[in-house]
Amino acid sequence: MTITKRFWISLIFSLPMLANMILMPFGWMLPGGDWTQLALTTVIMLVATGPFVQSAWSSFKKHHSNMDTLVAIGTATAYLYSIYAMATQQPVFFESAAFVTTFVLLGQVFEERMRNNASNAVEKLVNLQAKDAEVLRGNEFVKVPLAEVELNDVIRVKPGQKVPVDGVIVKGSSTLDESMVTGESMPVEKSVDDAVIGSTMNSTGTFLFKANKIGDQTMLSQIVDLVKKAQNSHAPIQKLTDKVSDIFVPVVLILAILTFLTWYVFLDASIARALIFAVSVVVIACPCALGLATPTALMVGTGRGAKMGILIKNGEVLEAVNDVKTVVFDKTGTITVGKPQVTDIVGDQQQVLQVAASLEESSEHPLAAAILARAKTATIAALPVDDFKAIEGKGVSATIDGQTGFVGNTKLLTTAKLSDELEQQAVKLQNEAKTVVVVGVADEIIGLIAIQDMPKPTSKAAIAALKSRGLKTVMLTGDNQRVAQAVADQVGIDDVIADVLPGDKAEQVQALQATGKVAFVGDGINDAPALTTADVGIAMGSGTDIAIDAGGIVLVKNDLRDVDRALALSKKTFNRIKLNLFWAFIYNVLGIPVAAGIFFAIGLTLSPELAGLAMAFSSLSVVTSSVLLNKAKITSKVQPA
Template identity: 40%
Template sequence: MKTSFRERVISVTGMTCANCVATVERTLLKLPGVEEATVNYASERATVRFDPAEVSLDQMIERIERAGYGVVRGQEGVELTEAEAITRDEEIAFQSRKFWTGVAFAGPLFVLSMFRDFGLLGSWANDSWVNWLMFALATPVQFWVGWDYYVGAWKSLGNRAANMDVLVALGSSAAFGWSAMVTVALTNGTVVFGTHVYFETAALIITLIKLGKLLEVRAKGETGAAIRELLELRPNSANRITESGEESVPADEICVGDVLLVRPGERVAADGSVIEGATSVDESMLTGESLPVEKLDGAPVTGGTVNLTGAFKMRVERVGSDSALAQIVRMVGDAQGSRAPIQRTADRVAAVFVPTVIVIGIVTWAVWWFGTEADFTESLMRFVAVLVIACPCALGLATPTAVMAGTGRAAGRGILFRSSEALERARDLSVVLLDKTGTITRGQPTVQSVVSDEEVSLLGGADEYVRLAASVEALSEHPIARAVVEEAESRLLDISAVEEFKVIPGQGVSGRVEHRSVAVGTSALMTHLGVEGVIEWTSRAEDLEAGAQTPLWVAVDGRMAGLIGVADAVKETSVAAVAALRSRGLRVIMLTGDREAVANVIAQEVGINEVYAEVLPSEKAQVISQLKERARGAVAMVGDGINDAPALAVADVGMALGTGTDVAMETADLVLMRGDLRTVSEALALSERTLRTIEQNLFWAFFYNASLIPVAAGVLYSVAFLPTVLRSLHPILAALAMAFSSISVVANSLRLRRVRIPGLPSEN
């Protein structure tokens, strides 16, 4: 029996570093029926592929919670995103309270400790009660502000996977516990443990790391701002037209089939089509296109766009999760929650990071205690510094924060990446194949010529065979078929019913109209059907092709009746788009099912040197597979996402040109919503910049840990010319450095939301 797998996104809270990601993944994968589980630290989402017959969503949530993490309750899509935003706001408020509580106690404690150490206070400062005062100030910080670290450490050890909480809890507890022992001993009149206490060190470690956590939560929220901005496009209410008149209703109550009135300045509340009125609409928030789009009777309108000029009525066709806006939010969320291949190295390091740091800390303490003249407390502080300065968070944040910021920036330009893997592959392209119709050309072919010969024609005139051809083509969804139908309508010809209608893929259509056998398509179709007179019409077809017209061969009752020349104008932006791709060193190829002569004329017009013409839809995938074997890099296919579905699926990167509402193109890795070929180059520029940011983040995360952990261990102690702060790194400075490390990675990723990227036009 075939297994029916489902995919579900679960929002997970309480993760503190990359090790938590691995723990949640392992926890889910242990459940029977879970085939795949991918957790993203920055977006705090787990994407799970599972068999609902073996495991339920409640079971997965229960197992995550048993592992010590929280789950945001809510349905998928928009509702889950809104619930996550509320949870994040609550987390920021919680972390803020913790931090300011830490400041309230650690601040006076630090001042008291420093003043005493520098002899700025009287002899009373050395009395034992002062140590107890310090103990009293440090205890709330250690066990209330820092309680999260103890809970997290305990649960992570229970899961047999040490995380950052273990390092913080162990390091701060060592300083606090030793100081408590010294305080008790001094009160009892013994100096067996020395006289110096480090309460301020323990308190400031927790407070500074809590500051880093607070800033990290806020910054992670910023990387996901693209989804929030999309959600804000939804209006709260709409004007619904009923039999009794107009009423204002909440947007959530709108149903398919409702008629809405949209006034100038209002946002469209749902997807649908104009049924009365004319206007212009601002679609820039969805497509990145700043120019208004004219909307006449029958034109599609998308929820979230802004009506600019005239009032109009619309009929609702899609609401809720079926709307274009909801699909965009879901697609951006999927991309931001996925894991890029470049993250794998960081994941492997993170898996052994914390245990390795603990071992380094113990070795550091042992070397300083047994191998030098340092006393126990100095050796202990080296141990604490090593634990506290280590930062697995930076490793976990390096890739996902950049992916979230980069895909969010792309969404603002009307470029939707389906996954971070597609984002990464787009940087490695060497070949780009472009479909002709609808990609390079407008995709709106029109009839340019009607060629007939009264001596050969069986019908006595061009109008009659155009009428018959249009009758058959009326049942086809191909753009060229629509052009023939529109030509017949412009000639005021009646379209008749068709019997025995057949579609011959890549060749044309046939059927019976008024007891006549009619075939419309390529010369290959005519030959296949054994039509008479094909040879006599060949030179005329070649004349049409020389003028960039695609000849449609029309046969009636087994004999040639005429030719219909159809042309599709090249988009104004195609020449610049091809030039931009070639300037990147890419090999640009046209891949089309059209006649070779027509394809060559169009290719020459836009600057393409290589053409694969007369390729059937089923053969396009084979061409791409062959190119992938020979290409030095990845191969991309750009098409309309419907007729080119097999080719898009086979390509390393499939790009579908949309129209602002065509976002549900399942086979495409990227959806370019503007329908503008120049956005291919924009997508590549964004991919390059995002991957460069990831590499910068990973370099910083590895460099930080590889260089500062040895400094904390004291390897520079014997270098006399260095300042003391580097030769003997204090745990407080180590905690500050650790907090800075995470924030610097997130801040670098956030630059993607604002930095000027070469290749992108100015954003309005």
Template identity: 45%
Template sequence: MSTSKTIKENFPVTGLSCASCAISAETILQSHKGVVNAAVNFANNTALVEYQPSVVKPEELKSAVQSVGYDLIIEDSASAKATLEAIQKAKFKALERNTWLSILSALPIVALGMFFMDVEYGNYIQWALATPVVLIFGRQFFVNAWKQANHGNANMDTLVSLSTGIAYLFSVFNTLYPEFWTSRGLHAHVYFEAAVVVIAFILLGKLLEENAKSNTSEAIKKLIGLQPDTVIRIKGDKEEVVRTEDVRVNDVLLVKPGEKVPLDGKVLSGSSYVDESMISGEPVPVLKEKDALVYAGTINQKGSFRFLAEKVGKDTLLAQIIKLVQNAQGSKAPVQKLVDKIAGIFVPAVIGFAIFCLFTWLVLGGENGFTQGLLAMVTVLVIACPCALGLATPTAIMVGVGKGAENGILIKDAESLEEARNVKAIILDKTGTITEGKPDVIGIEWKEGADREHLSALIYSIESQSEHPLADAVVKYFQNMEVKQLPLESFESLTGEGVFASHQGDAYFLGSPKLMSSNAIAIDASLEQKVEEWLSNAYTVIWFADKENTLAAIAIADKIKETSAEAVKALEAMNVDVYMLTGDNLTTAQAVAKQVGILNYKAETMPGDKAAFVKKLQAEGIKVAMVGDGINDSEALALADVSIAMGKGTDIAMDVAKMTLISSDLMHIPRAIKLSRQTVQVIKQNLFWAFIYNLIGIPLAAGILYPFTGFLLNPMLAGGAMALSSISVVANSLRLKYMKM
């Protein structure tokens, strides 16, 4: 292999219907010249391909994938993305339509086949009703089985198509030529109901599976939507509105109040506070003055500024986050479910055994060897049809997901529900996860003898005119106390320090300790003692003073949720290690970790640091769950084995994460882990019951008792046994509803 430079790209893949399809597409890509590595993810229908652009072009990769019956979308355009979305929606709608039509068609066929077998023209009515189910609604099973056969593989689609196809053709033959059997002393049974019930149940299972898969493209679309389509570019003394994609490095751009920063760059003039919570996860906007760095997707507050574009297109921090999330999602191979592993052996074995039964009867069965052998083969395929096997996982998942939703836990895919039981490390973001995610006034300490009512009104009046983000918390605090505003004679914002105002000829200052010292204002000793206590708890303090002395101190903090400490304790009791990673400073991180009982924490972490920490734990063989609420958590959420978002967090975090806590209550995390353990236990029990029927039923269907008792299992009874196995699986899954989380 040449050592020339390689690149990694994510390509959407269409036409995948099962994990085996993904493996086929992956194999053809990996075998192509110039491809270093390829991973096709069936869960989100993408192919992450690392290739040498000097050796192979995307067009060649597309042709290779098309050769095995799938397609690769290589065009990176809005129309291509819209086409992919339309294909996915059409596929889901078709599956949904086919499922319900199959179920509706199956009901009268089962009634005729089980209770009105001797009604006139009953077989023809069943044939008419069964034909669209088998040939139209269940067509995908036969198409997929044919694809697998072309690749030399067999899966559950193979067994479904064989059993339903043989049962259908056998029934058609018996409907048209019943005398073939009656002349030999045998009844010409039809098994249309077995064929349609199998297809209806398996389609229902697939619908549940598709419904559970998260639409990861929505998260990426919303991330891309953070960058505005147009921007104001400054050329000389003129302003012009241009498309963001037309901006070049070193262009000068203007950002007005309330607008999103379009690209990465450096402030040239002006000042404002910018909400960078999408990057840092912290709720307090950051002051941006000359030479300060700004990032694409962040939100400007009340001021305006001009900045020099330094990174454009794919080089911006937002674009890098988008790419990292795409790669993290695409590189995760779908979890190999226990059912698929068993089916990989079970399906070929059943097919082989059914054929073996036919030939054994031909050799040893005498004059009726062929007819009894054919019946035995059909009976084996019918009783072994993986209806219960196909329902074992989705029914338990369906009940588990429903129970989670009733308890405030939204679970987006089955894999994360199954995987949660193995989690040994939980990574928590601080802001919005352990804490409320919004600054509030914790308390106000007044100088002894101060006129609290008058000064409260004065502080409220001053902060109402301030642009500082913390002013909103103060304003909200006094609004709740129904304080009235006072008229101000002057107001001035002192950038980076606070504000100055005058009322009835008196000067007042509101802001940082730096503002107090720069104006030679004396700090009251009793207030200073209280402030030191607040600072030790990582509270932010605002001083209020006249022109000579401090009059009050205001403590502002992001409150810790009431259940955070309880949740940490519950997780540790389940032998799960708890970590806290935050973009906040070390002092605040230490204070919060101490209050909730977390021993392992890291401060001043960027999005990439969180993702790297997830990888580090995974490299040690630890199953990791990531809990977050912001865009800054999205890469780590995508990489984690189990990703959990706060319901009050950003849409991006909720789209990337596979679980969402509606109330943002951390106590739901230990409950989700317990629910996972219960659900997987039920799935294993379901698989046990599904195979017990097969272990007993298949030998009986083959005719093992015939030499001793003359008993040969009727295919009708085989269909009944298959239905009984399905009922037992569904009933066992329903027990989940009554288990305590």
């Protein structure tokens, strides 16, 4: 039976006893008197309180105690004593057992609703998924259910439709709204060879794409899976809470016995009054709020992160973030774009680019792709060439317009030489850690092209934000020292560790851990060991699957500025956990003396039913505190562009 049903049964059967309490001073009595109260309370004890008793008994058999132990003992004591009181014609308090059960269940109903609300961010993502897809079958497009889409299917997406699964555009272009997955509000331009994400909304054009991830492998499915796992995980601080609860329950039971003995034996109170104080102690001390403090905040924090495009995998990450002293970055694909780009052209741009593009059109070298991309941007068409030759380690040559053209490094030069002016330009560009290729025709050098893997536009702001938090920043790369230092200077990195083999990255992270906890940010297969070794592994969303699996935090938008936002969100969530635990502890510490009757002389007491109500609102306050994390301001140090 659900908690909600148990609550309504308990409430309905408690209301007649509530009416009896209110109207008794006016001469109205519940028909059947104590026998009716016994019948009503018995139903509540069997249906609504039963699960508490079963849980307490299961824990007892394992030599443990839990929150349900206090509820079970408190209600059972009140119930059984009232039966004894009926037999000896003394005042009964069946209503205490009934009301305590009702108010405890009320707190759990609130908790359940808050949990459901906290999970809505994930469920909304699931509901946004497309239901079908237009798949190319033979020579025509056929609409099929999403479950029938297969890998490498060619799918058509029209304006206003959702992208069914993940893939790569093979024809056409469009503008897509990816906010429901990445949290990025601005539309994104997409064309051939660009990746598209399932469940995002197509805005303007029609395009065809090839499916490369379906079912549970799509980004949306992985996001949902990661967030659900995170919401069910435990932060290490929760282990301390569990240990405290394990000791706290027996201590409370001892305090309740001492309270009873003090009032009955030493203060000469009636057995009924002494028992009321003892039961009140048991009920008010129930550490339900303590148990809710961590999981509810964790659930809300990870849910909010999902909406921001920041996936926090577990509670351990949240706690580790608070002590991070150093943030280490991979270079290629993390700080830099990950693709070489033409940065400078020395000489006649039209002529230099046309010759270079014509010769490199047949080359498979990564630098050739950069030159061809720049020529395409400048709308410069390649000319036909003959006798193409790739000269290993030097460059390429071919016949163009009847003359021998060449593109490569200085090792390619035989009779041609760089002029003093071009020599100075080449040295200047090389000192900026750029790769310089020479372009020539008929033994005459006509210009230079500088190529570099450029830092992402957001990298400098991201590094500055982390440094403003007092964090040390380090670049860890396999590139040579000169290239790495040049990139580090551009973005503001503190220290550079260069010429590191892929297998040695984890060892470098371990060395840095000697001075404090380390966060590592990376995206490649070779980054996986370092991501796992670091106290906090942060994987870029565009990275390899193995890197994403190894990271404790995944940045879906592939924006380095989200490193700072992830740290800010993690700290805010963990601080909310600590705030919740503080108030839960304070509530129990302050409530027990009042319930024990220490302030009875000044008229300040708590009956069991009022103690139950107070406990319910304590749990509600902690859950509300966690839910308010959705509205809390996440203070990022990233300066607006």
